[in-house]
Amino acid sequence: MDYLIVRRPARKRNPGPVTSQSLTDALKREAYRLGFDLAGACPAVPPPRIDQFRRWLAAGHAGRMRYLAERAEAYEHPRNVLEDVESILMLAMNYRTVEPAPTRAGQGRVSRYAWGSDYHHLIRARLHRLADFHRRLAPGARVRGVVDTAPLLEREFAQLAGLGWIGKNTLLLSERFGSWTFLGALLTSERLDYNAPAEADHCESCRACLDACPTGALVDAYCLDARKCISYLTVELRDCVPPELREAEQDRLFGCDVCQEVCPWNRSGPVAEEKAFRPAPQMNPAELPELLEMDEGAFRERFHGTPFWRSRRPGLLRNAAIVLGNRPDARALPALVTGLSDVDPLVRAACAWALGRWASPAAKKALRDRLAVEPHADVRREIEAAVQVQ
Helix, strand or coil: CCCCCCCCCCCCCCCCCCCCHHHHHHHHHHHHHHCCCCCCCEEEECCHHHHHHHHHHHHHCCCCCHHHCCCHHHHCCCCHHHCCCEEEEEEEEEECCCCCCCCCCCEEEECCCHHHCCCHHHHHHHEEEHHHHHHCCCCCCEEEEEECCCCCCCCHHHHHHCEEEEECCCEEEEECEEEEEEEEEEEEECCCCCCCCCCCCCCCCHHHHHHCCCCCCCCEEECCCHHHHHHHHHHHCCCCHHHHHHHHCCCCCECCCCCHHHHHHHHCCCCCCCHHHHCCCCCCCEHHHHHHHCHHHHHHHHHHCCCHHHHHHHHHHHHHHHHHCCCCCHHHHHHHHCCCCCCHHHHHHHHHHHHHCCCCCHHHHHHHHHCCCCCCHHHHHHHHHHHHHH
16 A cells, blocks of 8 residues: 655744844845945944034024924934934945036036935935845834934944044045945844944045135034035025125036045045936036026926925026026026026026126116016115126
8 A cells, every 4th residue: 555655844943033243244235235335333322423513503504404403402312213222224325426527608517416316215215125124134123214314413323333434524434435425324223233433534634625615614624614515505595695605606506516526535436336326417517598497397397306306496596597697608698587587586686696797788688677677675686786796
């Protein structure tokens, strides 16, 4: 008689509880697989220079970024981002792609970080995937990924996690990538195996960034006055750019990389493999007259989901007008004249200032015609000043 012999499957060995070392190693491997270039772990403790941050706010250096002061207390400990947080895995992604192309009249320079897709969306999606991976390894863990928007002093924790040091231009610098990196953080209630902090300051006696800043925004080593920073003026500021700072913007439409371009640690470095960070069409550089002809719908269609969305339409058109005032181009005259009648007074004021710097009868006529009908007091003042300059 034949018998059917059924063998029981071998019982799987219980791998045992995940350790801090194995969890950290696994998270770092997965982070690298997802496209991050640097990864380091640190304890979730009060930021080492929280007192310096408080003094910076008290000095008014945040400008009109009131959200920083409004949640200043939240920055004092990572537990305000994730309750019961024990550790932070700090991550960095290289975004250096091609070199900036030279601009000509009618064009504006865009900061490298804004050439492609909005890095917030890309990094946040990958942090979500890393967080899901973490939960599979440690099902009871509480995990949260953040990038640039939560009350977390990311550069402080990146230094604490050994990713690099904070340079005199206030940016994180690494020996491999310089400052061309985006930062992200994975907060966890689990204990990780911590990296040694980066304690050496490789800036040493170098003053390149301080001396090159076009507006003197780096008021001292490791201290940036955002109110003078071109990145703040062209991205965050929702008002008119102070007249004394407009010429210093030169051809910069969105953001500023001067303090990074002159940094010796940024002279060379690997090229980022991430295609999303490569320049989109007309971003390196950008054509300005066509921007001044965009209504809200056109702005939304072209720039939603990109870094330019942060400045909003009035801010971007204001920036374009200022660049055209710094570098007059006859082909841009019709666009500036059109901007004098824009629905937003911020745009009209900037176009008035720009036209005032043109030695052109057509520009003067456009200013006088607009002055006769302009209802907004601030715009009238800009037009009157522009006419007097001519």
